[in-house]
Amino acid sequence: MHELSIASSLVDTIRDRTGERTVASVHLRIGQLSGVLADALRFSFEIAAANTALEGAELILEQPAGRIRCRTYGLDSGLVDQFLLCACGSADVQVTAGRELDLVAVQLAAVEAAG
Amino acid sequence: MCSTCGCNDDAGVRVDGRSVTGLTLIANPAHDPHSHPHDHPHSHPHGHDSDVHPTETVLFEQSLLAHNDLLAARNRGWLEGRGIRALNVMSSPGSGKTTLLVRTLTECALTEFALTASGGRMPFAVVEGDQETSIDADRIRATGVPVVQVNTGAGCHLDADMLRHALDTLDPDPGCTVLIENVGNLVCPALFDLGEAAKVVIVSVTEGDDKPRKYPHMFAAADLVVINKSDLLPYVEFDVERCASQARQLNPNVDVLVVSATTGAGLDGWYHWLTRPSGAIRGDATRGEANPGDTDAHYYTHY
Numbered sequence: 001m002h003e004l005s006i007a008s009s010l011v012d013t014i015r016d017r018t019g020e021r022t023v024a025s026v027h028l029r030i031g032q033l034s035g036v037l038a039d040a041l042r043f044s045f046e047i048a049a050a051n052t053a054l055e056g057a058e059l060i061l062e063q064p065a066g067r068i069r070c071r072t073y074g075l076d077s078g079l080v081d082q083f084l085l086c087a088c089g090s091a092d093v094q095v096t097a098g099r100e101l102d103l104v105a106v107q108l109a110a111v112e113a114a115g
Numbered sequence: 116m117c118s119t120c121g122c123n124d125d126a127g128v129r130v131d132g133r134s135v136t137g138l139t140l141i142a143n144p145a146h147d148p149h150s151h152p153h154d155h156p157h158s159h160p161h162g163h164d165s166d167v168h169p170t171e172t173v174l175f176e177q178s179l180l181a182h183n184d185l186l187a188a189r190n191r192g193w194l195e196g197r198g199i200r201a202l203n204v205m206s207s208p209g210s211g212k213t214t215l216l217v218r219t220l221t222e223c224a225l226t227e228f229a230l231t232a233s234g235g236r237m238p239f240a241v242v243e244g245d246q247e248t249s250i251d252a253d254r255i256r257a258t259g260v261p262v263v264q265v266n267t268g269a270g271c272h273l274d275a276d277m278l279r280h281a282l283d284t285l286d287p288d289p290g291c292t293v294l295i296e297n298v299g300n301l302v303c304p305a306l307f308d309l310g311e312a313a314k315v316v317i318v319s320v321t322e323g324d325d326k327p328r329k330y331p332h333m334f335a336a337a338d339l340v341v342i343n344k345s346d347l348l349p350y351v352e353f354d355v356e357r358c359a360s361q362a363r364q365l366n367p368n369v370d371v372l373v374v375s376a377t378t379g380a381g382l383d384g385w386y387h388w389l390t391r392p393s394g395a396i397r398g399d400a401t402r403g404e405a406n407p408g409d410t411d412a413h414y415y416t417h418y
Contacts, residue, residue: 006180013177018173035305036179085364102179103181105175106173106175
């Protein structure tokens with residue numbers, strides 16, 4: 001359900017910058033460790049964007065996988081689940097990717113003037 | 116600060132239409148030639164040959180939670196300026212949050228010692244978050260401690276703006292501890308910073324020892340995990356060590372306590388944790404390293 005709060009806040013943030021210009025697409029970076037579900041966000045975005053200049057805008061989601069760096073051996077590795085464990089067994093790791101939750105950019109639709 | 120290049124430019128910074136001095140949450144428009152404000156609206160006829168604007172890309176490069184995070188940072192500054200420590204208490208519904216708070220307030224807040232130590236001022240205040248009703252706030256109010264109830268309606272978590280309004284109403288005494296009981300939910304509250312000094316997650320033994328595995332975001336964000344209802348351990352299959360080790364796999368720095376808010380077992384450890392300095396209660400891996408030289412650390416790994 002928090003995806004709806006995030007989607008509403010997203011629509012407000014974009015409208016603050018772009019006003020009533022029609023938005024063609026919204027580019028987000030949602031890491032796989034971010035706690036935000038892409039499908040739920042798409043669903044919520046449709047609701048939040050309804051009757052605004054963002055209605056019908058395409059959501060482009062970049063979903064970086066989780067990556068960690070082991071503080072014991074300095075190894076970089078990818079994650080298959082939420083557990084922050086190095087292959088060496090150490091839990092003393094630093095998350096280097098996957099927690100992103102960013103609005104990257106917005107593409108505005110070309111505007112055809114009336115005259 | 117501009118998140119694209121790190122430069123600082125306060126001009127044009129807005130959060131929900133309000134100007135915010137000193138913080139920039141949006142990329143500097145000067146770096147994006149297409150995002151500058153046009154000096155004319157686009158809805159009127161142009162009267163020149165080109166009647167199609169080129170497609171524009173507006174760069175943002177900001178956190179989706181930037182608005183909440185900004186409000187949380189304000190709350191944190193407001194609280195720190197008054198020497199107030201806020202604790203964000205989260206759990207599933209029914210894990211015993213309110214029971215733990217009521218007992219804590221009854222045993223700690225109104226004792227002569229606590230009032231003397233805080234110079235006669237109330238050492239605690241409480242913010243209660245629930246979707247509906249003031250049942251929990253009524254239970255807290257009965258202890259004599261100031262409380263404000265936030266009803267989130269359809270909302271599944273407290274956010275920084277709700278806490279701001281709650282603090283305005285509560286007007287907590289300087290130097291006190293504000294206990295924030297979040298909406299019962301092990302999912303959403305983990306994402307929303309309120310401006311608290313630490314996050315406390317309560318899990319009761321009747322819920323099962325696999326909660327950290329099932330709700331990793333919540334437990335990864337926790338500074339302290341309190342395993343409650345220890346008096347029921349003889350009747351349920353709950354492996355305390357398994358639960359604690361799962362929580363530590365998600366966050367190696369987390370403190371773990373086992374208590375019964377009903378019988379009072381283990382509450383000494385909780386009260387001790389409450390009196391620790393702010394720097395010593397942060398166990399969240401994302402907020403930095405464990406506290407070197409923290410001689411109390413062993414206290415929270417023994418049950």
